[in-house]
Amino acid sequence: MQKIAPCLWFNHGEAEEAARFYIGIFRNSKIGKILRYGKEAGKQLGVPEDMVLTVEFTLDGQYFTALNGGGDMQFKFTEAVSFQVFCETQEELDDYWEKLGTGGDPKAQVCGWLKDKYGLSWQIVPTVLPKLLTDLDAEKAARVMRAMMQMKKLDIAALTRAYEQD
Numbered sequence: 522m523q524k525i526a527p528c529l530w531f532n533h534g535e536a537e538e539a540a541r542f543y544i545g546i547f548r549n550s551k552i553g554k555i556l557r558y559g560k561e562a563g564k565q566l567g568v569p570e571d572m573v574l575t576v577e578f579t580l581d582g583q584y585f586t587a588l589n590g591g592g593d594m595q596f597k598f599t600e601a602v603s604f605q606v607f608c609e610t611q612e613e614l615d616d617y618w619e620k621l622g623t624g625g626d627p628k629a630q631v632c633g634w635l636k637d638k639y640g641l642s643w644q645i646v647p648t649v650l651p652k653l654l655t656d657l658d659a660e661k662a663a664r665v666m667r668a669m670m671q672m673k674k675l676d677i678a679a680l681t682r683a684y685e686q687d
Contacts (some may be wrong), residue, residue: 527604528575528586531639532595534568536587539639540578543585546620553577603634603642611647611677618645618674630673647677653684 531539544550556575563570576587590596608614622630624638634644653665661684668683669675
């Protein structure tokens, strides 16, 4: 088990559904233990007995816990926390973008960021981007930044063209 792992709070009993959605997107992923509310905890929190409390799952080796928050406490994900998915190719980037973005808020799609249908923020990032943005030639890096700021889904070829421009 990892020393530090994210716990994602879902409302409306969506924890198991969300975990299954995510494992369907990422390779080398699986559902682990599922813990359910017992009779007393369910009664105390106003949720059905035997409702899923937590789902342990891994996405490409990264451990997560999905939690069904109970009672009247409703929390939402914000852009203050996001998960980065680094992609080697445009095909891989397009695949994650489409799958994670389906059902999400299209207005939240900017500069490689998107929100999925649960409101969780993701950054779908080409692995080459940090190199392009930190080049010692400040003008090259600036051109890449300007190009990226105009995009929703990142386009590796367009970013590379901006970098190579003379």
